[in-house]
Amino acid sequence: MLTFLALASVVLLGIVPEQSQAIVIYTGWERHALVGSDIRLSCSFFSWRWTSEDVTFSWTYRPDGSRDSISIFHYTGGAAYVDNKGPFRDRLEFVGNPGRRDGSILIKNLDFSDNGTFTCDAKNPPDIVGRPSSVRLLVFEKVPIQAGVITGAIIGVVLGLLVLIVVIYYLMRFLVARRVFSLSVSSGHRPLSLATPSPKSTVSLPPHPLSVSPYV
């Protein structure tokens, strides 16, 4: 019985990877950057196979509003080939680690003309079936604040402070009532306790002293 189970599991393990041999590539979705800065576009992949020596990475670039894409980077056979004729000439650098499945590139000195979509395609022979993944680059003069960040921050901080103050106030009253603390009473102030109703001077607003009672 046990040997039968072991045999079945081995057979299944042999079968299953045959079907799920797709390689999955991960890049970011969107990247924001300032004019003149550098940006690192990351690309990595997941594969059931061990990382082979013939692993390849390639990056292509498609400008905003254009339908053609050009190839700007290729890594194969242990050597990286960067763009030396196109728009990223002398600005592109390979900062990835193929042994660790990292195919990231670094673009220096960004400009508005670099707006566009960068696509990363990785192949890990014999695992070659996969879908390339794209990251969109947006270059700004000044990084805009996301909608609602300041709003949410202000509301959250103020309400949080309110809750904190109320909690501290009731905590202090509770502790004083339990006589854990005893507050010193100076001449003008009344002690912080609930028991004593303090005598008050009259109010001048209405003809007779303004008073409110819940019981009508």
Place this chain on the structure above:
Amino acid sequence: MACGAWYPVLGEVMKCVMNLRQAIQSTISQKATMLMLAGIVVVHITTIILLLVATIDNAWWVTNTVSTDLWGRWELANSIWHYTNMKVSNEAAEYLQTVQATSVLACVFAILALFVFVAQLFTLPKGQRFTFTGILQLIACLCIMIAASIYTAELHAKDMEGWYGHSYILAWISFVLALLLAITYLILRKKNE
């Protein structure tokens, strides 16, 4: 208050009259108290409604074809109103978010103040002021003042055509009402019997 017609001594008659007068006065004072209480609650609810309308309704800055508020922009094109995103410059976007936050906070604090007032009506020891309610209402009034001031100073300061819409005016009116209410709560005292 049955005095009875059978009090021969003048002193006793006087005492009867005094009791009667006290009863009438306490009834009047109770009615006046009730009236005052109802009036305060009505004014408070009005303030809350005005604040909500000012925050939500879309008429802070109005031109002939555009009606904009804190959250979006209505534009008139071919006799049909379209709701679009705000068009503000980068610097104004941060101020706009502050205005949004403070006006929402003003609504929240005003509603909180109403609930705390009702709670304090029943739990406050006699003779004490409604300080917590007053403080919350004061913060609400401050918040809407900050919102309207920042809006006046930073947004649409250089626009040629257009005028301030009814939401903007309601924001200032609710500021005045909230201020009056806050002062009232800070002065009001629970009946000391």
